[in-house]
Amino acid sequence: MTLVEAVNAALARALADDSNVVLLGEDIGVNGGVFRATIGLQQRFGRERVVDTPLAEALIGGLCVGMAAQGLKPVGEIQFMGFLYPCIDQLVNHASRLRHRTQGRLSCPMVLRVPHGAGIRAPEHHSESTEAMLAHIPGLRVVMPSSPERAYGLLLAAIRDPDPVIFLEPTRIYRAVKGQVEDNGEALPLDVAFVLREGRDVTLISWGAMVRETMAAADQLAAEHLDAEVIDLATLKPYDAETILASVAKTGRCVIVHEAARTGGFGAEIAASIAERALLSLLAPPVRITGYDTVIPLPRLEQHYMPSVGRIVAAARKVCQFS
Amino acid sequence: MTLVEAVNAALARALADDSNVVLLGEDIGVNGGVFRATIGLQQRFGRERVVDTPLAEALIGGLCVGMAAQGLKPVGEIQFMGFLYPCIDQLVNHASRLRHRTQGRLSCPMVLRVPHGAGIRAPEHHSESTEAMLAHIPGLRVVMPSSPERAYGLLLAAIRDPDPVIFLEPTRIYRAVKGQVEDNGEALPLDVAFVLREGRDVTLISWGAMVRETMAAADQLAAEHLDAEVIDLATLKPYDAETILASVAKTGRCVIVHEAARTGGFGAEIAASIAERALLSLLAPPVRITGYDTVIPLPRLEQHYMPSVGRIVAAARKVCQFS
Amino acid sequence: MSDQPTAGEELPVIARFEVRRRAYLAPDGTVARSLPQFAADTRVLVSLYRAMVLTRAFDLKAVSLQRTGRLGTYAPALGQEAVAVGVASAMLPEDVLLPSYRDNGALLWRGVKMEEILLFWGGDERGNDSSGPAHDFPPCIPVGSQAPHAAGVAYAFKLRREPRVAVCLFGDGATSKGDLWEAMNFAGVWQLPVVFIANNNQWAISVPLRLQTASATLAQKAIAAGFSGEQVDGNDVIAVRAAAERAVTAARSGKGPFFIEAVTYRLGDHTTADDAARYRPPEEVQAHWKEEPFARLRSYLVSQKAWGKSQEEELAGECQERVEAAVDRYLATGPRAPETMFDHLYAELPKAYRGQRDELQGTPRA
Amino acid sequence: MSDQPTAGEELPVIARFEVRRRAYLAPDGTVARSLPQFAADTRVLVSLYRAMVLTRAFDLKAVSLQRTGRLGTYAPALGQEAVAVGVASAMLPEDVLLPSYRDNGALLWRGVKMEEILLFWGGDERGNDSSGPAHDFPPCIPVGSQAPHAAGVAYAFKLRREPRVAVCLFGDGATSKGDLWEAMNFAGVWQLPVVFIANNNQWAISVPLRLQTASATLAQKAIAAGFSGEQVDGNDVIAVRAAAERAVTAARSGKGPFFIEAVTYRLGDHTTADDAARYRPPEEVQAHWKEEPFARLRSYLVSQKAWGKSQEEELAGECQERVEAAVDRYLATGPRAPETMFDHLYAELPKAYRGQRDELQGTPRA
Numbered sequence A, B: 001m002t003l004v005e006a007v008n009a010a011l012a013r014a015l016a017d018d019s020n021v022v023l024l025g026e027d028i029g030v031n032g033g034v035f036r037a038t039i040g041l042q043q044r045f046g047r048e049r050v051v052d053t054p055l056a057e058a059l060i061g062g063l064c065v066g067m068a069a070q071g072l073k074p075v076g077e078i079q080f081m082g083f084l085y086p087c088i089d090q091l092v093n094h095a096s097r098l099r100h101r102t103q104g105r106l107s108c109p110m111v112l113r114v115p116h117g118a119g120i121r122a123p124e125h126h127s128e129s130t131e132a133m134l135a136h137i138p139g140l141r142v143v144m145p146s147s148p149e150r151a152y153g154l155l156l157a158a159i160r161d162p163d164p165v166i167f168l169e170p171t172r173i174y175r176a177v178k179g180q181v182e183d184n185g186e187a188l189p190l191d192v193a194f195v196l197r198e199g200r201d202v203t204l205i206s207w208g209a210m211v212r213e214t215m216a217a218a219d220q221l222a223a224e225h226l227d228a229e230v231i232d233l234a235t236l237k238p239y240d241a242e243t244i245l246a247s248v249a250k251t252g253r254c255v256i257v258h259e260a261a262r263t264g265g266f267g268a269e270i271a272a273s274i275a276e277r278a279l280l281s282l283l284a285p286p287v288r289i290t291g292y293d294t295v296i297p298l299p300r301l302e303q304h305y306m307p308s309v310g311r312i313v314a315a316a317r318k319v320c321q322f323s
Numbered sequence C, D: 001m002s003d004q005p006t007a008g009e010e011l012p013v014i015a016r017f018e019v020r021r022r023a024y025l026a027p028d029g030t031v032a033r034s035l036p037q038f039a040a041d042t043r044v045l046v047s048l049y050r051a052m053v054l055t056r057a058f059d060l061k062a063v064s065l066q067r068t069g070r071l072g073t074y075a076p077a078l079g080q081e082a083v084a085v086g087v088a089s090a091m092l093p094e095d096v097l098l099p100s101y102r103d104n105g106a107l108l109w110r111g112v113k114m115e116e117i118l119l120f121w122g123g124d125e126r127g128n129d130s131s132g133p134a135h136d137f138p139p140c141i142p143v144g145s146q147a148p149h150a151a152g153v154a155y156a157f158k159l160r161r162e163p164r165v166a167v168c169l170f171g172d173g174a175t176s177k178g179d180l181w182e183a184m185n186f187a188g189v190w191q192l193p194v195v196f197i198a199n200n201n202q203w204a205i206s207v208p209l210r211l212q213t214a215s216a217t218l219a220q221k222a223i224a225a226g227f228s229g230e231q232v233d234g235n236d237v238i239a240v241r242a243a244a245e246r247a248v249t250a251a252r253s254g255k256g257p258f259f260i261e262a263v264t265y266r267l268g269d270h271t272t273a274d275d276a277a278r279y280r281p282p283e284e285v286q287a288h289w290k291e292e293p294f295a296r297l298r299s300y301l302v303s304q305k306a307w308g309k310s311q312e313e314e315l316a317g318e319c320q321e322r323v324e325a326a327v328d329r330y331l332a333t334g335p336r337a338p339e340t341m342f343d344h345l346y347a348e349l350p351k352a353y354r355g356q357r358d359e360l361q362g363t364p365r366a
């Protein structure tokens, strides 16, 4: 099953299990979504539970809040992350704090699915990776899977969660990776990082599509007899500092990898908390390998923008040589 | 002159000096803005250059982009930071990249002024400090003054700058501090941090309203014979890492103070870059003293949310004792 | 290019629209148009009058609490009481109200306690965990942003085939916001049971209506979303209730959304933080005092022998008492422990933030 | 509550609106309504026809480039050529065009080179540093978000007393976006020289118009902003140009904004990444082929002896040649150095980012 198929399977399962689940977004009905994540679902669950909305992102966010307050479990889709911005108002001012501002009288069990990131040679504004903007907002959860299994299990968890979850789906690996996924309705835990590979020499931390290059880098490093531990952060907000700190306590060295622009990216948070809470175990500076501090370029240069396996390997090597 | 008077003086100066400067926002005309930052300006420069807009923040951002592309120098006002969110789309997708996407054919010399932060016992949604969301966006400048002098000089610089600048004005010190400001039309440099107080023992880094508590903390520390260096970051994007690193190289210890929620706040970026580039000079972990990871509470509890002088002093003391 | 605009050309008309206006009681209390059915029972009108008087008594007290430092910034509804009361009186408890920050008349009607409203404006979140219908939304501060919620709520009703209606209140300024537009458009497409009600008090802080929009009425904005709107005299509580009742009933029976523009006037400052004298002449305000909603209804009730001086005095005393008692309860509300700022952030506070909460524990209550 | 909706009540009408429709040439090329002045000169019509043919030739080629891996995702305008061409032909060079991503006919008319358009869709920012008027906006991808820019541009014209007009093109889907609404409302208040033109091709990717909005026409949406709109037959380039010319001329002379709904049909896929057969029946598309904009204009020109087979063949050849030459230039465009991704990010790259740029230097060009 590909990652996008896993998303589809989780949505189908949630729709079948819970009549309160409603999907809404642009082109998610007959068309099955521009990435086909919702294919077949309108046919199966009807056009009232799989709703083609007008072209309006603030609306999609706000509808989810209203539906959620009424006990539905809306799962909205924003077509690309570049079109999420008009919806941020609804996320920050409402979704994230409806429970808090009413002291629990109302709540907002919604999920907003957003295809994330670059690398699919898409047009302008289609390749954004601004997860750090969301991970700063108290009251939200921000989740990003890096494999079909985790897409399935984390999406089910997100839908069942009683609070708002932004579920970022890395388009670059929608179809690029396949995995064995059992459609058994079992959720994976939120707020927990996954150790994808154990190692002693250096900790590599990443999330979403970049986990792929990070794992490839670990393979290459192994060939150089450097034993990398790889952590998929998976939930960015709230994130699992314990797993990271435990790993860095062991390795003393770390490289954080993300696709988003460097300055103020979520890697800064990880590096800061490592410095703050594990300084004495550090044998080398925590290094961030990230996208550059420029607008994500159009396809001709996008490959040069995203961290390559080579850059990760070089950084890890350097970190390991540091003394 | 108070900070808000300095803002007013800089705006008046800019309007007088350059006929391309246009102000726009809600209630900025006859009313002079809800904080009186634009008082008297419509009277003096006319209602076409000091424009009362309809109640629409995405519009204000987008108008600025259109005006700027035409060679005007729009200075928009958003009434409170909590109402900036609908405008983020225009900032991220357009203002920040108009020059880049047209490869210099068009540009966007706009300023967006936004009252920032808590501490004035204002209603819900009026006390936001989400500067980290903006400081992550390539192509923007994000500036926050901490005194009347810097408000005057940095705002003039922002208006004269050929690129978009988000100018965050800390409401808590709009009137709380007075300073000698000469209305001489002289700008201060952007992209540069200000060392407000030199010291050898610990570096305190802050921006905006929190600089006040940070300076007070330095005074208290001095009484304990701890010699704190205080840096006002002033420009958050792009920020002046050199000044910070030079200071930390000297002191080996630092406390970063901001009002915004901790996780993914801009303090993370500062701490990360210190860890990355100055690890070996660190004598103690870089510590962040910040707002909590919860919705900024309504006035009854807001004082407990914001970093207090006491928290800063305690952190600095601990950092200095670390070995 | 031709210099001649082809203005003379008579192109065929493919669509026609009109906006109507509803008003019954003239400012002097005479009946300008035969009253709607519900008004035949003067007891109903008395209940509306009483609610308006209570709203004003509460409002005046809230302003004075603010002036004496015992309340935060507060947005009075002076002169606009007929809108909130008229609308609320047309709703059923199971309907959902999505109010703005100036609709306390509606909140009170629906059972929110005065001390809860004070608590909210006094800077305490507990005020929003109120005694009104549990499904009602709290007052919305970011202007217009509650409109998509109203559409979402109405969608839930439609999906579950529940005969319930979402009622969304907002100001003239809000009609400039895109989110309101997006919500109305969606409501039109799905024929949702939602009523959009613009409280057109003619000012958005200092911005007069003519700088807010060029449209001749606000009611006509619904045309863009493919449904109808109506203007009502917002100082005539009978007109407001009649329009709201008609719209709510239609929505409840599947006839889709409706838009009501209630024209009134903000006789007071925008909020206690505002000084309206800065931007509008006292004469304008004076003139509008002649149209405010109390006098006309009272005159009418008196003319119907349904009201008199003694009732008026009794009501004043009763309101005074109720307000004072509520203020006492408000002022007696216990302090909060600072760590409660983490309460209800999530259903269960994630482990990651428990340390922060602990850090706050033990700091003095506020 | 009264059960009786007060439907019988005839409330007084306080505002009336109508929407008119403009169309001249019937699908078979006969004249359904006497033509506007400019059409008396068939050379003008021929120039429009030629521009439409070039647009389609370019479009078809772009799609085939994409299919063979030499271009990125591309949005063809098949069947909608009359809108972009008609609108552009009504503008002056000093006016500012704010196009969407499907308006290449307008870009070409205004002097943008085909290789520049290809470069942009080929994934290279240099394509937007184009040869059209330097003040025109690049194609806007986030739907509707260029509308506030158009208002800002028009505001600059008004402030400087320049007789120039901003022309904003967008699709039917865009009319659901709040930013368009906010921009129109502002344009109404300030009576700005801006023309809003909805290219109503009846689909927004897979969403048909009836799920996009309940409004009977898109033109009526202007009523909400306090100005007028008109529907035109968007397959009749004469109607589009006439409407645009009238609106642009009026705006230029200070008469304020106008809204045009050009009704046409998207005969092709939404983009090369889309397969429209998934969501609409081929019969619908077939039926609309009978109304497309070329045949009717050609028939009319032939009937006027202003066009014939030989011209048609010659034009086809000429377009073919121009397109091929442009494709050659596009494909021959040199690679870019990766560090150029930092060029034009700011007027001058801040010191903070120079190290990142340096890091990229020396990596292979693309």
Ligand SMILES: Cc1ncc(C[n+]2csc(CCOP(=O)(O)OP(=O)(O)O)c2C)c(N)n1
Pocket: B026, B055, B057, B079, B083, C102, C141, C142, C143, C144, C170, C171, C172, C173, C174, C175, C199, C201, C203, C204, C205, C266, C270
């Ligand atoms: C989105 C947003 N922008 C700005 C504000 C600040 N503000 C509060 S009330 C107000 C005016 C609202 O006017 P209107 O909608 O007419 O309602 P009224 O206050 O007159 O009842 C403004 C600008 C806000 N609350 N929300």
Ligand SMILES: Cc1ncc(C[n+]2csc(CCOP(=O)(O)OP(=O)(O)O)c2C)c(N)n1
Pocket: A026, A055, A057, A079, A083, D102, D141, D142, D143, D144, D170, D171, D172, D173, D174, D175, D199, D201, D203, D204, D205, D266, D270
């Ligand atoms: C704000 C935004 N949301 C979503 C998209 C994705 N998208 C691209 S085109 C399109 C449909 C646009 O429809 P319409 O406005 O009718 O223009 P058309 O493509 O038919 O010319 C969508 C949803 C986008 N580009 N921008």
Ligand SMILES: [Mg+2]
Pocket: C171, C172, C173, C199, C200, C201, C202, C203, C204, C205
């Ligand atoms: Mg108002």
Ligand SMILES: [Mg+2]
Pocket: D171, D172, D173, D199, D200, D201, D202, D203, D204, D205
């Ligand atoms: Mg369309």
